[in-house]
Amino acid sequence: MTTTIYYFTGTGNSLSIARGIATELDEAELIFMPNHWKDEEIVAKSERVGFIFPMYYFGLPQIVYEFIEKINLDIVQYLFAGVDRDGIMDGVAFVQIEQLLSEKGKQLNAGWFLQMPNNDIPVDDLNSEEEVNEKLKQVKPQIKEIAKYIRDKKNHPPPLPKKIIRSVEKTNTIFRRGVFTMDQNYYTDESCSSCGICEEVCPIDNIIMENGKPQWQHTCQMCVACINFCPEEAIQYADKTQERGRYHHPEITVQEIIDQKL
Numbered sequence: 001m002t003t004t005i006y007y008f009t010g011t012g013n014s015l016s017i018a019r020g021i022a023t024e025l026d027e028a029e030l031i032f033m034p035n036h037w038k039d040e041e042i043v044a045k046s047e048r049v050g051f052i053f054p055m056y057y058f059g060l061p062q063i064v065y066e067f068i069e070k071i072n073l074d075i076v077q078y079l080f081a082g083v084d085r086d087g088i089m090d091g092v093a094f095v096q097i098e099q100l101l102s103e104k105g106k107q108l109n110a111g112w113f114l115q116m117p118n119n120d121i122p123v124d125d126l127n128s129e130e131e132v133n134e135k136l137k138q139v140k141p142q143i144k145e146i147a148k149y150i151r152d153k154k155n156h157p158p159p160l161p162k163k164i165i166r167s168v169e170k171t172n173t174i175f176r177r178g179v180f181t182m183d184q185n186y187y188t189d190e191s192c193s194s195c196g197i198c199e200e201v202c203p204i205d206n207i208i209m210e211n212g213k214p215q216w217q218h219t220c221q222m223c224v225a226c227i228n229f230c231p232e233e234a235i236q237y238a239d240k241t242q243e244r245g246r247y248h249h250p251e252i253t254v255q256e257i258i259d260q261k262l
Contacts, residue, residue: 010223111158
């Protein structure tokens with residue numbers, strides 16, 4: 001039985017998880033959500049389907065919300081989701097997934113949170129090197145365990161919050177409605193070398209180079225690929241990132257981030 005894993009990633013955390021799960025399965029296909037996000041129709045063709053993505057503002061990224069809302073899952077027999085996060089707050093990601101799936105007459109068979117290093121430098125400081133290494137060490141056996149559940153089509157109840165906090169749900173809704181123009185806070189400082197890597201790594205082609213400088217086109221998803229992969233650390237976000245480091249998954253190269261795009 002084939003498995004299709006739809007994933008969204010900015011700096012490689014979710015790609016690492018999706019790839020790790022796929023490696024443990026007999027037949028698995030990885031599909032990068034942004035490559036089909038704008039398709040008029042998305043039809044799942046596998047009996048086992050999963051979604052792997054990061055939690056943004058306590059819930060779904062807008063692109064993931066729209067993707068799950070659109071996809072046809074009629075032939076799917078087993079549905080799973082893996083949500084990577086830095087903190088411990090449950091948020092509403094799994095609540096949102098279940099709401100979207102219920103409209104299709106479906107529900108998750110399995111779901112997991114996976115602790116991964118923080119990459120959201122416009123919001124918070126990075127984890128220490130020790131914390132990064134520990135999280136990456138701990139997630140590897142979890143990925144193997146998740147793959148066993150998927151292979152055997154075993155149920156693993158998704159970690160729904162015991163109580164839905166409406167303010168948390170509202171925070172994610174506000175974020176998703178305004179995310180496209182949050183890129184107006186990005187800019188480059190004098191260290192920009194006009195290399196164009198920011199344009200290449202952007203998963204939704206939201207950046208174009210004009211006169212050797214990146215210009216954001218206001219379809220942003222706040223995946224923070226551009227700011228984290230800039231080799232000169234020349235991209236800044238408002239006044240939040242000047243004193244913060246940069247992060248991408250240490251096992252995922254910039255070329256792999258570029259190559260996942262169609």
